[in-house]
Amino acid sequence: MSTAKRKQVAQLAGVSEATVSRVLNGVGPVREETRRKVLEAAEQLGYYPNSLAKSMVLQKSGNIGVFLPYVPKVRLISTYYFSEILSGIGHEVREHGLSLLLQFQSPDLEPAYSLPFRTKKIDGAIILGAREGERELAAFRELREMEAPFCVVGARFAESGFCEVDADYRHGARLAVRHLYEQGYRRIACVTGDPHYSNTLDREQGVHAEFRRLGIPHDDHLRVPGNYSRKSGYEAGARLYEIRGRFDAVFAANDRMAIGLMQYLKEQGMEAGRDYGLVGFDDEDASRWCDPPLTTVRVPFFDMGRRAARMIIDMLNGTRDLGETREELPVELVVRRSTARISSA
Amino acid sequence: MSTAKRKQVAQLAGVSEATVSRVLNGVGPVREETRRKVLEAAEQLGYYPNSLAKSMVLQKSGNIGVFLPYVPKVRLISTYYFSEILSGIGHEVREHGLSLLLQFQSPDLEPAYSLPFRTKKIDGAIILGAREGERELAAFRELREMEAPFCVVGARFAESGFCEVDADYRHGARLAVRHLYEQGYRRIACVTGDPHYSNTLDREQGVHAEFRRLGIPHDDHLRVPGNYSRKSGYEAGARLYEIRGRFDAVFAANDRMAIGLMQYLKEQGMEAGRDYGLVGFDDEDASRWCDPPLTTVRVPFFDMGRRAARMIIDMLNGTRDLGETREELPVELVVRRSTARISSA
DNA sequence: TTGTACGCGTTATCAT
DNA sequence: ATGATAACGCGTACAA
Numbered sequence A, B: 001m002s003t004a005k006r007k008q009v010a011q012l013a014g015v016s017e018a019t020v021s022r023v024l025n026g027v028g029p030v031r032e033e034t035r036r037k038v039l040e041a042a043e044q045l046g047y048y049p050n051s052l053a054k055s056m057v058l059q060k061s062g063n064i065g066v067f068l069p070y071v072p073k074v075r076l077i078s079t080y081y082f083s084e085i086l087s088g089i090g091h092e093v094r095e096h097g098l099s100l101l102l103q104f105q106s107p108d109l110e111p112a113y114s115l116p117f118r119t120k121k122i123d124g125a126i127i128l129g130a131r132e133g134e135r136e137l138a139a140f141r142e143l144r145e146m147e148a149p150f151c152v153v154g155a156r157f158a159e160s161g162f163c164e165v166d167a168d169y170r171h172g173a174r175l176a177v178r179h180l181y182e183q184g185y186r187r188i189a190c191v192t193g194d195p196h197y198s199n200t201l202d203r204e205q206g207v208h209a210e211f212r213r214l215g216i217p218h219d220d221h222l223r224v225p226g227n228y229s230r231k232s233g234y235e236a237g238a239r240l241y242e243i244r245g246r247f248d249a250v251f252a253a254n255d256r257m258a259i260g261l262m263q264y265l266k267e268q269g270m271e272a273g274r275d276y277g278l279v280g281f282d283d284e285d286a287s288r289w290c291d292p293p294l295t296t297v298r299v300p301f302f303d304m305g306r307r308a309a310r311m312i313i314d315m316l317n318g319t320r321d322l323g324e325t326r327e328e329l330p331v332e333l334v335v336r337r338s339t340a341r342i343s344s345a
Numbered sequence C: 001t002t003g004t005a006c007g008c009g010t011t012a013t014c015a016t
Numbered sequence D: 001a002t003g004a005t006a007a008c009g010c011g012t013a014c015a016a
Helices: A006-013 A015-027 A032-047 A051-060 A079-094 A115-119 A134-146 A171-184 A199-214 A229-242 A253-269 A299-318 B006-013 B017-025 B032-045 B049-060 B079-094 B134-146 B169-182 B198-214 B230-242 B255-267 B301-317
Strands: A063-068 A099-104 A125-126 A150-152 A163-167 A187-191 A223-225 A249-252 A275-279 A296-298 A325-329 A332-334 B063-068 B101-103 B124-128 B148-153 B165-169 B188-192 B224-227 B250-251 B276-277 B296-298 B325-329 B332-334
Touching: A006 A015, A006 A032, A015 A032, A051 B049, A063 A079, A063 A299, A079 A099, A079 A299, A079 B017, A079 B079, A099 B079, A115 A134, A125 A299, A134 A150, A150 A299, A163 A171, A163 A275, A163 A299, A163 B325, A171 A187, A171 A199, A171 A249, A171 A275, A171 A296, A187 A199, A187 A229, A187 A253, A223 A229, A229 A249, A229 A253, A229 B017, A249 A253, A253 A275, A253 A325, A275 B079, B006 B017, B006 B032, B017 B165, B063 B301, B079 B101, B079 B124, B079 B301, B124 B301, B134 B148, B148 B301, B165 B169, B165 B301, B169 B188, B169 B198, B169 B250, B169 B276, B169 B332, B188 B198, B188 B230, B188 B255, B224 B230, B230 B250, B230 B255, B250 B255, B255 B276, B301 B325
Parallel strands: A063 A099, A063 A125, A125 A150, A150 A163, A163 A325, A187 A223, A187 A249, A249 A275, B063 B101, B063 B124, B124 B148, B148 B165, B165 B325, B188 B224, B188 B250, B250 B276
Antiparallel strands: A099 B101, A296 A332, B296 B332
């Protein structure tokens, strides 16, 4: 392993260690010739500064922690979502010389956000997939009291004062419902998501707000609970099939459920965009190529990641303070064939 | 932020700093009462050891780097693959007190595997999505010369001496072809993947080996190049449709392409499992719920991640040496409806 | 069983 | 423009 220390570079260059640092960090005045000598020596010795020592003296690790929730089936459920956000974070963070330290959450333990801060492993944190509840809240309060820079992505907390980057789910849901309405659908069923996430409620509120605006009466039979898995969508399909006379369209809280539902109904001979309207949420990859392609609401996960990273970076630079900042990125309706206008309207 | 140092704990407990360390690290003999006092003091002060200082003196960062390849559309192409492997790594690494440092590769730059080693940011590395070619090879040789522990996942390098964890693609391809044959298919087309990856060749070799064994003649028209994207599969579908009389089944080098191809042919009225046989590779999520569900070869990405992590951990512990170790995890044929036995065989 | 003292490789301050 | 030197917070011989 390379084992050249600053000391040796200094000796070879015939200068002091301090000068070596100055040259390599580009600080302070340095005679051009000295500079050259140092650079040469460093090059020759294959010297690379030890980032641990650097971190030590600077009192910052240079990493930002990314907390991934424990989902029994991350692998099955939220692949798309997290990959996108992570890519966004990585994209933003790359040029700033920061590193990402992945933090996998443990199953039933309390969320352990503060530990890596306490041990100085991370300077800031981005928290993904936070759920509602007192436990999360307590963990966040702790972070706030420590004045630890952190940003929650994809969740809203009533008692805020936290930094949050989210999408405008409510508006997205309204767009979706409005679109169904404009396509001639009137009896709109709603497959909801896992109630542990704030954005599940957001979507539902959006739906109902738009119902009110459009004068669509509320029908509790048309509300089917799901949990964002494809399976739960499939099962929702089954439940709705039993009352197929009562709905002519479905709003599903995410694409996976929409696709599961579409599949069940297809097995019963009902085709989305022909026998009923169907709109999903997220615009994940599969939505473009399921059959028929799914109308959905595009959520800018990648940008959410970027934005969150940006915020943390700013906080670390002192450019932004840690206080409440809730940002909701806009979503966008993506119209595909699953909501073709019904002829018999 | 928490700011209690070891010194204060020592004072409060009325012992020396060394003793504090001994207690907290559980080394050396310590009188039980001393132990208790120290623990109490630490608790009371909210003391957490500074991992930077610790790393500094131990000369190891405690992180292992995970290199993600630069793929213009990671987001579209390889989500499933990487999520799985990453989860596997995380799962294995969690209990060992190691952290994962994500390393996003830059576009056209040389692979920069060695830098984080040189700067002591990581103690070991897991490299994902390595491509064939002199550049990668040079980068790996450099690591080897540095005696840096690293493990390449999902790739094979002829000049090895590297540590590699991979899947038995060749065997998987043979299983797939054999299955098609057993289902009565005889004229098997082959949609290949991106030739920059070693496992692309592996699969193709497997196919041809099995062709030979079964006495299936080689027909170059039935080989359609793809690049693992769904789009390329769709296009392959178009090409094959033009010569639809000449093939009765398709082996696609991954599921995404298989699904794209299935989609194109469906648009032309050809149904997989009825009008032709279709088998994919990977067993990604979507394969279970496309229509018809796709017969495919399951690749244990999650386990590959675990295994790679395990190897690095062992290397760091000195339990395993850095030399050549190529491990190929077994794959498994998953039969679904896309290869239903043809009736007219 | 416990304390003393040194070193890990930097950055940054203060002289020079 | 450059050189000493003091931290940074911890592990660990070695001494007691």
